Amino acid sequence: MTEVTVAEVLAELAALEDPKIRAVNERHGDDHGVNLGHLRALAKRLGTRQELARGLWASADAAAKLLAMLVCRPKAFERDELDAMVREAGTPKVHDWLVNYVVKKSPHAEQLRLAWLTDPDPVVAGAGWALTTERVARNPEGLDLAGLLDTIEAELKAAPDRLQWAMNHCLAQIGIEHAGYRARAIDIGERLEVLKDYPTPPNCTSPFAPVWITEMVRRRG
Structure with missing residues (x-):
């Protein structure tokens, strides 16, 4: 599998940014402007990449955090790691995806x-x-x-x-x-x-x- 860096993925997310989508999302408290269909397509292309997911989560970018939850391995996170993540989630969409896509699947x-x-x-x-x-x-x-x-x-x-x-x-x-x-x-x-x-x-x-x-x-x- 070809390695991909966090910086490369962040650049790809930046290219997908749409000001109109951001304006709609911001009315709901979410600070990103990436179409979720495009985000899911990118996740499908990347496949499961746990360390990339950790790196994306560590960025300040909400779209990167959403992508992290689509490419991560939910059962690979430690309990304290998930506890820290829920406190860092910030926006409603990131919080909801974290709980539903990751924590619910965790031991x-x-x-x-x-x-x-x-x-x-x-x-x-x-x-x-x-x-x-x-x-x-x-x-x-x-x-x-x-x-x-x-x-x-x-x-x-x-x-x-x-x-x-x-x-x-x-x-x-x-x-x-x-x-x-x-x-x-x-x-x-x-x-x-x-x-x-x-x-x-x-x-x-x-x-x-x-x-x-x-x-x-x-x-x-």
């Missing part, structure tokens, strides 16, 4: 979930809630669902935006996946009214938990 995911849930940094805590939502859906054995609902009921309303979004997703997932907790999840959502007025495009499901839960359960028949 350290459960240890990190437990550590992050109570982290004082709300963005890090949001990563803990995202991992918890994954377990609610895929591997709920051993989770204290009633306890999670207690925490959500007490803390959701006042949580900062990104943490609130992650906790709300967990609330909805509990209601969708676990019929025994559905009525309580809907009741919490109705009383707290978090994201009730969130602008939702046509043909998309509202993130307001009572609507989200009801619609997903209906679709499953």
Whole structure:
């Protein structure tokens, strides 16, 4: 496999920069201007390159961090390395890709979930809630669902935006996946009214938990 340097890849990313895409992304808090289709095509051409991924992540460039997560080997990162990365992620897109494409596939995911849930940094805590939502859906054995609902009921309303979004997703997932907790999840959502007025495009499901839960359960028949 031909070696490629971080500098060469950064130059290629710079050539893909589109000011119009950057302007759209910046409205959502993301500071890059590379079309994600072009980014994925570059990742496919590069293939899996763990050390290149580490070098790209170490750059200050958001597009490079996104590319790093497409060419890395998720299971190769150490626990402390992932903990540092979630604190360095910065923008919402980088944070989301890190959690979904890397941490969820790591053997350290459960240890990190437990550590992050109570982290004082709300963005890090949001990563803990995202991992918890994954377990609610895929591997709920051993989770204290009633306890999670207690925490959500007490803390959701006042949580900062990104943490609130992650906790709300967990609330909805509990209601969708676990019929025994559905009525309580809907009741919490109705009383707290978090994201009730969130602008939702046509043909998309509202993130307001009572609507989200009801619609997903209906679709499953």
